[in-house]
């Protein structure tokens with residue numbers, strides 16, 4: 001992503017959403033990246049999102065545009081990837097999620113999950129084959145870990161890959177099922193995590209491989225402008241080149257999940273900020289009992305509580321980003337950010353909806369759409385309970401998962 005010289009950053013400072021001037025903690029380059037993504041959200045997501053959400057479609061035409069914007073595999077180096085910092089990636093996630101969590105989820109699944117798995121654990125040939133097209137948004141990736149009976153506890157997965165023959169050129173036969181897999185029905189490549197005789201391993205399964213069926217999950221009340229699928233693997237034959245050579249055990253998928261969870265800590269604050277701004281604007285125009293809703297103390301308290309949590313959550317995300325860029329971010333710190341920021345964002349989106357009254361239950365306004373989306377966000381990439389258990393173990397030394 002280029003640094004567009006001459007772009008005004010002062011003009012984009014928003015006093016009402018950034019009382020603390022957190023913007024002043026960002027470099028000029030970081031603000032430039034943020035403004036580019038904010039412009040994209042305003043021009044390409046906001047105008048269409050109500051329709052996509054109502055029709056339950058993900059606008060696939062955005063994929064190459066997001067590639068062009070430089071947000072796919074944003075933090076990865078080489079192979080056509082943008083190679084930006086963790087803070088820049090976080091700022092992009094925040095701006096995209098101010099548009100809709102579904103679009104930020106697309107970027108997370110593509111970049112933080114599928115591309116990170118290949119970049120971190122793939123062979124040189126695998127990286128050359130898949131990453132440049134994925135960075136450009138020409139090819140979509142999916143990351144298949146969750147199963148119908150294995151969600152919070154992926155170690156209990158039943159999908160199994162057994163050796164097909166013997167010797168170095170032996171391939172694999174994959175059987176099993178996955179659930180809730182983002183983008184699987186439109187993906188060119190699936191990163192599939194499966195149990196083997198040697199523990200959990202990762203496999204790259206190209207689209208169209210015989211025995212793979214991906215079926216979009218319908219009737220969703222959340223994340224409607226995005227795709228999640230059930231997948232079945234029925235005696236799927238894979239060559240030896242399908243194996244991600246460097247990933248062994250659950251550390252393989254977990255390291256990718258940490259990347260996505262980090263982005264969510266930022267993204268949730270985007271949904272929260274957009275909800276707050278929608279409620280603030282409405283409260284200044286809507287007259288009841290002879291004056292604007294914003295003029296009542298009860299409304300002001302709601303708005304002030306929102307801005308307090310948005311500012312604290314944004315500072316928290318920025319702190320995580322600075323730690324990550326310094327190579328010092330630890331998993332329990334990511335858990336703290338994801339747990340807190342999604343929890344607060346959900347509360348803010350719901351409270352914002354109350355200010356909009358009855359009008360707030362339509363797609364004319366964003367807060368209830370954000371709230372519905374954030375129900376998914378609190379569930380995927382580790383539920384509230386899982387992150388609480390991770391932090392509980394960290395502070396007490398006592399694992400309470402089972």
Ligand SMILES: Cc1cc2nc3c(=O)[nH]c(=O)nc-3n(C[C@H](O)[C@H](O)[C@H](O)COP(=O)(O)OP(=O)(O)OC[C@H]3O[C@@H](n4cnc5c(N)ncnc54)[C@H](O)[C@@H]3O)c2cc1C
Pocket residue numbers: 109143144145146150151152153179180181182183223228376379380381382383384385386400401402
């Ligand atoms: C929109 C969406 C997109 C997704 N995208 C993907 C994707 O791309 N790839 C992928 O692999 N997965 C994806 N997922 C799946 C997601 O990661 C799982 O839903 C999540 O891990 C939770 O698993 P589960 O739904 O099976 O719930 P369960 O694990 O069955 O949990 C149900 C409830 O029990 C609680 N619980 C579980 N264990 C404990 C415990 N020890 N103590 C107390 N409470 C506990 C949970 O916190 C939760 O509240 C997606 C999910 C959604 C909704």
